[in-house]
Amino acid sequence: xxxxxxxAPPDLYGRPQADPFMRRLTAFGDRYxxxxxxRGLRRNPRxxxxxxxxxxxxxxxxxxPVAEDVVELRLADPSGGVLPGWxxxxxxxxxxxxxxxxxxxxxxxxADRTSYRIAVRRLADGGGGSREIHDELHLxxxxxxxxxxxxxxxxxxxxxxxxxxxxxxxxxxxxxREAQRRGLDWHLVYAGRTLAxxxxxEELRALxxxxxxxxxxxxxxxxxxxxxxxxxxxxxxCGPAPMLAxxxxxxxxxPAGTLHFERFAAAPITDGKPFTVQLGADGPxxxxxxxxxxxxxxxxxxxxxPYSCHQGxxxxxxxxxxxxxxxxxxxxxxxxxxxxxxxLPCVSRAAEGDRLVLDI
Amino acid sequence: xxxxxxxxxxxxxLVLEPRDVRFDWSRxxxxxxxxxxxxxxxxxxxxxxxxxxxxxxxRVFKEALPLITDxxxxxxxxxxxxxxxxxxxxxxxxxxxxxxxxxDPRPYVRQLEWLFQRVLGERPGxxxxxxxxxxIERVAFVAAIEHFTAxxxxxALNSPGxxxxxxxxxxxxxxxxxxxxxxxxxxxxxxxxxxLDPGYLRRIRGMVVSGPLLVRLxxxxxxxxxxxxxxxxxxxRPSWRAARAAALRGMLPDPxxxxxxGLRYLKPGYHPTQEGSSAQALSYLxxxxxARAAVTR
Numbered sequence: 001x002x003x004x005x006x007x008a009p010p011d012l013y014g015r016p017q018a019d020p021f022m023r024r025l026t027a028f029g030d031r032y033x034x035x036x037x038x039r040g041l042r043r044n045p046r047x048x049x050x051x052x053x054x055x056x057x058x059x060x061x062x063x064x065p066v067a068e069d070v071v072e073l074r075l076a077d078p079s080g081g082v083l084p085g086w087x088x089x090x091x092x093x094x095x096x097x098x099x100x101x102x103x104x105x106x107x108x109x110x111a112d113r114t115s116y117r118i119a120v121r122r123l124a125d126g127g128g129g130s131r132e133i134h135d136e137l138h139l140x141x142x143x144x145x146x147x148x149x150x151x152x153x154x155x156x157x158x159x160x161x162x163x164x165x166x167x168x169x170x171x172x173x174x175x176x177r178e179a180q181r182r183g184l185d186w187h188l189v190y191a192g193r194t195l196a197x198x199x200x201x202e203e204l205r206a207l208x209x210x211x212x213x214x215x216x217x218x219x220x221x222x223x224x225x226x227x228x229x230x231x232x233x234x235x236x237x238c239g240p241a242p243m244l245a246x247x248x249x250x251x252x253x254x255p256a257g258t259l260h261f262e263r264f265a266a267a268p269i270t271d272g273k274p275f276t277v278q279l280g281a282d283g284p285x286x287x288x289x290x291x292x293x294x295x296x297x298x299x300x301x302x303x304x305x306p307y308s309c310h311q312g313x314x315x316x317x318x319x320x321x322x323x324x325x326x327x328x329x330x331x332x333x334x335x336x337x338x339x340x341x342x343x344l345p346c347v348s349r350a351a352e353g354d355r356l357v358l359d360i
Numbered sequence: 361x362x363x364x365x366x367x368x369x370x371x372x373x374l375v376l377e378p379r380d381v382r383f384d385w386s387r388x389x390x391x392x393x394x395x396x397x398x399x400x401x402x403x404x405x406x407x408x409x410x411x412x413x414x415x416x417x418x419r420v421f422k423e424a425l426p427l428i429t430d431x432x433x434x435x436x437x438x439x440x441x442x443x444x445x446x447x448x449x450x451x452x453x454x455x456x457x458x459x460x461x462x463x464d465p466r467p468y469v470r471q472l473e474w475l476f477q478r479v480l481g482e483r484p485g486x487x488x489x490x491x492x493x494x495x496i497e498r499v500a501f502v503a504a505i506e507h508f509t510a511x512x513x514x515x516a517l518n519s520p521g522x523x524x525x526x527x528x529x530x531x532x533x534x535x536x537x538x539x540x541x542x543x544x545x546x547x548x549x550x551x552x553x554x555x556l557d558p559g560y561l562r563r564i565r566g567m568v569v570s571g572p573l574l575v576r577l578x579x580x581x582x583x584x585x586x587x588x589x590x591x592x593x594x595x596x597r598p599s600w601r602a603a604r605a606a607a608l609r610g611m612l613p614d615p616x617x618x619x620x621x622g623l624r625y626l627k628p629g630y631h632p633t634q635e636g637s638s639a640q641a642l643s644y645l646x647x648x649x650x651a652r653a654a655v656t657r
Contacts, residue, residue: 008474009470009471009473009474010467010470012467012468012471012580012584013467013587014467019471021576021580022471022474022475025475025479025573026474026478026479028479029478029479029480033483033486033490033494034483034486034490036490036493036494036497037487037489037490037492037493037494041493041497042489042493043493043496043556043557043559043562044557044559044561047557047558047559048558050427050428050429050430050555050556051429051430052429052430052431053430053432085372086372086373087371087372090373146431146432147373147432148373149373149374149375149432150371150372150373150374150375151374151375151377153371153374153638153639153642155638155639155640155642155643155646156639157643234643234646248652248655251652257647258643258646258647259646259652260642260646261655263375263377263655304425304426306422306425306438306441307438308377308378308438308439308441308442308443308445309377309378309380309442311380313378313380313446314378314380314441314442314445314446315445316418316422316438316441316442316445331380
């Protein structure tokens, strides 16, 4: 659109004149916009400034094994205060003493406002967060914890099929409890390697033994997991990625039409090579390692950079490349936009050792 | 859609993320509610308004990002931005389909570009304070409009009349997916406005300016589409009476209820969570063919 053209756009019905309604709107905007900030058209300076809710500082009040390689952790306010409430499916983000950040589903009872309960499986080949929790989070250790957020909300459908794989049972436990409390028709299928590695089996059975099915010692197929689905069943699935994929593939063949699962935004980077990005023609140069996205690295330097999907489809993080040859990995930009220099740094990269100069 | 078991409850602290939905319009009939050109085009106004409007939301919220001091709110705003960007694109594709069927939406779209880019766009030469105030004022406009999008979204999720009329299933999925995301994120713009300016006057101004503007744009849009439809040749004329009649048959939201809903926004104790049900919206998102296909991409 031509921004310099002072004339409002033409009439909708082909008459050769500027549209009167558009002309009036334009005149209104031309007075309103510069007037904002004057008395009566501004934020009352006596009102309090925007505030951030502080993160929680919690103390470890319980640390006990609940299955092979699984510990249950209880976290409470150091002075015994009431904790922020949460709903089934919610998770916490812990900042461990080493600085590592990890997300864990809350698996306790939302009615208990004095402590949070999580359960953590030790991952031998993980990034070290679970080992730190198992070996170093003794009673009395203090942690910074973000308030509960919910990426797996429970919608209370009448007929429920809950599918748990291993430690993925954690968010489903409060969901099952809530379903039982509301008198809903629920069934939980819980798959695991061996019974000894599966936490909370007794707790689930105590809710309603006939509603819990265990599948032990083998990897069930999607069809097997969905076997007890009936028309109108809402499926809630939490488990390893291959299990979720199997359920997704099998869903169309099953009578269930609804699938809830927790979405994890950023897929791991495959086949990435290290490269560098430069912020503007005269700006600093930053290294992008093989296992991180350019967006992640850029956000450390520019925290206000917008982004959203982390997967290269929404286009929010779009930047302009001044020089360098990008390796586009998004599914949003057209070839014209790419030729014009557009780049989505949440997924797109460059060849090993190359440099992209970005217009920021 | 699956029934939800008990009274709608408020869902707190939802993690918001865009969904990568796609729709195939190649078989969409021009009157996608069969034999209901008036209702079809009244809803089609969405496809005219939303691409430009939601891209404007995205620009406003990107400008507001540096003003946000709360981490959770910032994350919600980022999720909102991504969802709105996808909405804009999805509706834009319907416009292309209308054009291919001989209904040229471009005169109206040109006016909206003018409105959202020139009249409501960023303006050079303002002082820092005026700039900041303009960002907050636009956030207040967005918050008021989001009240209506949540109202409409809630209607779309509860519109068996459209199913009875055998409306096109892909279009129904677009409307209900979009409507469900509007209900899902209905608090974000409001919470952002209150974060930046808790004053009651700001909220009222947001509605007083954008409410009537939205109604006016809608009425103009319906009139324009009915006139531009090559199969009607101006035979169907819009009227409030026709709108109420269509609403009674469940094809459109009731104009009087829409007005009442706008007035509720002015109540001192208002909060967007009082309208619509997150449980119903999230349950639809777990059912929607487009949203379900998005996860395997």
